[in-house]
Amino acid sequence: MQVNVEKCTGCGFCMRDCPVEAVKISKKKAIINKEVCTHCGVCSKVCPEQAVESDTTLLTGTVECDACPIKCKVPLNAMGACLRYRNDNEILVRVTDLHTFEDVKKIVGQVPNPAIQYPVITALGSGTTYPCCKPAPHIVSETRGDVDVVTVVTEVPLSYSSILVKVDTDVFIGTEGANVMVGKRVVGMVETEQYGSKMLHIGGVNRLTSENGFLVARTITDIANGKEVKLKIENGSRLKIRVGYAPTINGTKIKKMRIGCGSATLGIFAPLLKEVADEVIVLDSHVTGLLSGHVAGNYAGVTPSGVDLKFKLSTPGRYFGDHGKGWGGTSVTDPKEVIQSIDMDTARPGMTIFITETTGQNGAMFELDEKGKLVSMSLTKKAKAALKTIEDSCEPSLVSAVYIGGSGGSARAGVTKSPIKLTKAVHDNRAHLTVCGAPGFILPGGGISFMVDVNRVKPGAFYWTPTPATICPLEYTMEVKDYISIGGHVEAMKPFAAKEPGKIKNQEK
Template sequence: MSELAERFETHDPGEKQVAEKIRCDACPVMCYIADGRTGACDRYGNVGGRIVRMDPLTILDHATEAGGAVVPFVAEGEEWDGELVNTGRRFVTAIGAGTTYPDYKPAPFIVSQEVEGVDLVTVVTEGIFSYCGVKVKIDTDRHIGPETATVRAGGEAIGHVTTGEYGSQMLSLGGVHHLTGGSKTEGRATCDALLNLCNRKPVELTIDGGAVVIVEAGKPPVIDGKLEQRMRVGCGSATIGMFATQWRGLVDEVVVVDDHITGVVSEHQAGKVLGWQDTGIKIVGRRSTPGRYFKVSEPGLGWGGTSISDPLSILGEWNAKKGARPGLSLLMVSTTGEQFAYYELDDALKPVQKPFPERLQKSVGLIEDNCEPALCTVLFVGGAGGSLRAGVTENPVNLTRSVQGLTTYVTVGGAPVYVWPGGGITLMVDVTRVPQDAFGYVPTPALVAPIEFTLRRDDYIRLGGYEAEIRSVDDILAKGGEYLNPRRGTAAPASNPWPPLAQLRRAAGNGAK
């Protein structure tokens, strides 16, 4: 972003305008932009003396039975004649639409469309989000850093490690304090990392006291240079429960090594139900319930998310009085099936590693088969505040109440969102369901995200919406908008259902007439 700073100038109110440059009022930076150049955000440019939104307006076509797709409404380099390739059901997204800044004016597009007898209105705007961040789910058992450890991008603090989930490590990144509450360098680094993550680009993150992780939405994580292949099938105890029958009669003892709960089949309830004999095994760790052990090791990058490379290090002395005997067979395996080894007790009751027997290959393969591919999930989280809501209605709290009451359906670039309960409109969306490169930024710094509000037309009017600004899809295609660039089209994948007729009919009480 520092390189972009060389391409624009800003002026305080009352200062003389630079010759041959025009002022963009799409965000608080208020760049003066020369013809043929873009502003600091790369989103708006001066095209022949007119401020134009450089990215094309994205329109989803939902005519297909498969759930819809985004189609180009003009081929690259051609004039736009106002017609879509497919003239079925269309959804005008906020991608490329422009913002409401300086907030008092209506949203760039307020679109009317009748679908299956329901007269709908969709309010379309690109929101400027200072209060935003991402939640990152990293499918791995490997230890990436202690809880609350600082996460850095380019050496700057941009978030922290938060509480882990089943088979995944979690990060909380961004937020207003990192974007605007620290140094300018911290704010820029945070904004840059969030933008790339939301636009599904790889970002290298360094965790204090932990690993270096490369995160890319929808792709496997790279942890300390190693590509993660799969997430665990379950904890050690769960693995015992799922696959105990696969080992019955083939091996005397099974230990599933796991940082969370290490399982021992002979002691586990699953083993007892199957009639498993005691083996005299001893696990170095804190016993929780029979066959389930906590804290067998510190977390790390080894077996089952532990720090160990030798699984025998979690075993104590075998007890002959409780079933240990020479020749007793032992399978030790991790929760992903990536690590496994076979042992037999010698005359001194010491486990000796032996070639892995063919009879156990199937069971280890079954663990691997039941492990899902390890992926990174990036959820954009943003709070839609008063200024954004003012572009929908003159009384912004009405929009909040409408969203909370499920009268208004919220999407981000056409993708469904989860709206948090409680006050305000705090939403969360999976970025892989949003068309590619849908997010932008302003150098204040803040992220820019598309947001759409869909509701019945009569509900929108009761909301105190801008009735005079409602336009049809055909009118928008024919005439464009204040900043719309009508010469470019786009194509991107999307499979999100629209419109939410069932929800809107339920909200109406007695259905559409």
Template sequence: MNSPAQPAAKPEKIRCDACPVMCFVAEGRTGACDRYANEGGKIVRCDPITVLDRRLEAGGEIRPFLKDDWDGSVLAGDDLFVSAVGAGTTYPDFKPAPFIVSREVEGVDTVTVVTEAIYSYCGVKVKIDTDRHLGHEGAKVRAKGEVVGLVITSEYGSQMLSLGGVDHLTGGSKSEGRVTCDTLMALCNREAVELEIEDGATVVVQAGQPPIVDGKREERMRVGCGSATIGMFAGHWQGLVDEVVVVDDHITGVVSEHQAGKVIGWPDTGIRINGRRSTPGRYFQVAEPGLGWGGTDIEDPLSILGEWRAAKGATEGMTLLMVSTTGEHAAAYRLDAELRPQPVPLSPDLQETVDLIAENCEPALCTVMFTGGAGGSLRSGVTRNPVRLTRAVQGRRATVTVGGAECFVWPGGGITLMADVTQMPAQSFGYVPTPALVAPLEFTMPRADYVALGGHEGAIRALSDVLENGGEYGAEWRALPREAGRRAQPARGADATPDPKHRP
């Protein structure tokens, strides 16, 4: 009698040590982060390692990085840069970074230390080019109902948001941390995210794209405040109209009173503005902030005017142009017998001046700056004496990049950096469900300096060896142009062009 068939033994799960979550991963499956998988009983990185290649910018061929095809004859260290995208992690930090690459750059033996860093202390600074009021300074910013940041001080022609940070990632509820992490990763990967601002607007933000404010796509960043607009264009209006008011939430300008008008001999008109006069021709607080004319809440520009004064020069028949700082809003008027402005058609000559304002406005875009503190334990993957790395960066002996993109490193203690996400390869950012963001990070310095700061000298590998043999988390490669974020074409080997989110 045959014994009953025994069920096949399930493949044993193996533990992934690439982050603090320490997932047990079954064969052919990925961990919770979707970045690491169990392939044949080994933890591998799901995305290919990204090499930035200057030759591709000049239309050169994609270099064959696979061991069977590459003969080693086309390498030039200053052409190739091994980025951290797809490289793997240093976690649990004390071990050397996944790649410590030696290459010759302009005759100098140079080392680049490559790792995908796990950030709890990180966020994004978002610049939104618009004169529309999005929300008051300090207002909470929500994504999917969770608070993920706040409105910060506006800049010239732009509204600013600060999103993320350790307090939102780890200091609130689990839902707040998860949504914050998802929001940061989407923004850093140049995806569109809808944000709701407390007592303000709903805005769709996407790096390198125009903002969409309350369902309306922004086209222009204002040319300047109302005062600046008059300073630029007063001469264009002279002889075409008797008075010009440039409506602006911050500084509304009046050409007849403004110094620019005085210099060219503009006569008084007897106009009166309902606002707080700052200096001649410059008015604050003419209306509340909003989505109307010049970032105010008004739809009728005449609402900011008081009575015209005959004693100061107002007469019947005087003409008035009211225009916003983007040229999006414009209207012409003529004073009647009671010195009240009545609408008249905009003459072709005046329309040309409005078009000139619009022409001088830059396209409205969203800018997302990844901001992170790289001064923690990940430094141990670079050197056995972490503070020496910090000092090398502060002393500009070591250069920091994020996915090959140049960074601004803040002065003072630590390594606090900012980088433009549009300058990085697509999908450069990942996450771990602690929650925290994962970002590529590279430190580059002369080899002698690297050894002097206590670097992992025994882990240094020649560029040719790295390209031929890969690393701990795999040996799959893709080549991108050096300007990583702009003309990225994922590739593996000489001919193949697979999905960049490759899964085993």
């Protein structure tokens, strides 16, 4: 690629998105290092001035890669745009060793024992089936007991892919539907909340094919590979996330996820909380609980207090909360502000009120004076013990993620001459799909749409290519007789023979 310096404004978009860091900005003009440039075309696609043009002149020793539609022109000793292949002495070599299941099973965790539940080898390091009309790069068989099995592996580029990120926290991060951004570019959205967690959906085919597609692909891959990623929620919080670690929100590391909503907290701890105060309020953005009105409070023998809350009543003792930067992810920053009114015909002077949240990390106590006003008081020993009990019952706050992909297209042709038969075999559990050895959950319905917990996949197993698409290591394992019946590439099948425990050296692509 070459830069038309008269058109170039030095905006830096090409440098920002180049997957091999071949572009630099000098004196407000882009300069492309031809010894690194792979002609992947990212720079020309993101240039708003159309200042980047194709250069058909190639350096001596350059090799064209056929692993994906980009067809990188990889210079000598340089890496391809997907960072999987290197030009070593005019031979493209897969830079990661081919991994067997033995090398990744500790990360994958416990798997079922039936013969086809784990692959002979994984797809990590296998290379890609492209074009898909040829057999997959490795079709390997072995005998397990008296059952002959085969595993077909490929690192498949998936445009239909995304990652669902679960952030364990009750801290408000942004409204549902708000854009999730890296820098100033949109990569996803705040999707919803699960029990004690916020859900972020990054990617999807429409975002991957958008103007931010390269960044979207990189973000999905970085999260899936366990790297730290910085995100910004539109009109919301700034996050630092890394799978398997606690999230950081607006500079604060989150320690605990909630044990449940305010109603659930009352349900779990009603007998304990009854001993703390005459009335207990548990603040929560979903459901805020009032012990005296709650069924658990009634069960524990708590008498009416005359307290009513400012939130909308759902059912007795349960109020729909709101969202904000206060306690329990609500807008309440001064805990007594949650109280809308106190009926002094029911309440009494000297009555105590204990207010906390679902993680037990904040607590406050008040006493009702003769005039019906709340007076702050120090936390009692019982209140402190209750807070500790609630907090100790909460799990550590973590970030987790599920990679979602659709592999129902032409990639199946690398497995079998009859792709629809492979789809049926997967749904019939005659062919078991794994991702670098980790079991995939197959979504019901048509096609092969799957989900996998990335924390069970070896870090570094995912890649991206500037089609743009993410690259996922997929394995299909089945009995040989079933592979024959679905029209598999039996002629390409080879018996398994590892050269060293855990890994098989890739010679060349």
